[in-house]
Amino acid sequence: MLHLTLFSVFGLICVAGAVNLLLQRHPINSALSLVVVMGSLAVEYLLLGAEFVAAIQVIVYAGAIMVLFVFVIMLLNAGEEEHSQGSHVAWLLGIPGVLAVTVIICWALVRSEGTAVALGVTREASKAFGNAADISQLLFHQFLLPFEITSILVLIAIMGAVVLAAPPESVQETKREG
């Protein structure tokens, strides 16, 4: 019962944040409602017994990535978005299409509920499931090579971001010096 209450409350907050992201015209309001979505998703992860994922959801997503977003919005002084011809077409075609697809997917999911096994997150199971020790066992043994490759990916991304965001003059100067 408590599980269902927590799921419904934070699920509603989550959906409300996502809808608010769509309705707001100013990017900074959208960014803040995205933080709400990510924070309540962390609670959903905790309900599923995934402690480590919930922690990095808050630290990496709601912390690091959203700070990056808010920083760029403030740096570029982004104002309210302007509507154009294209946006009307997108409203007219996009929303009914997305709604139809969502309703079909949800209908299929709910209909197949009879075959779906109930989630067995009992207290004993959640104690030994999804904590940092278990995940690191898996990450550093079975998934060691993908893990190392992601470190290279992050390194490349950092270098790419620095090169792309640097002013063009400074890049040319470095080329001349190099």
Place this chain on the structure above:
Amino acid sequence: MLSLSYYLVLSAILFACGVTGFLIKRNIITIFMSIELMLNGVNLSFVAFAAKWHALSGQVFVFFVMVVAAAEAAVGLAIIIAVFRTRQTLNIDQVNLLKL
């Protein structure tokens, strides 16, 4: 206990909100945030399936998705800064040189 389909429906709704935002928004940064919303919806279904099958690899995959999302956010925002520097706009309709 809740069944899996509740979590999957929530995940589908979040993904649909992300797709809608991607289609109707005209600000590059907001479109980018919609992509993050879609990634979050997919992560939720990963974690739900991991809890259902008691397979931790689902949660490891969420970790990888987050790493890729962080890298994508860094590079994408740098591209947005570069676009803004050359064109002085964040409106996606005015960045249309590649259009036919």
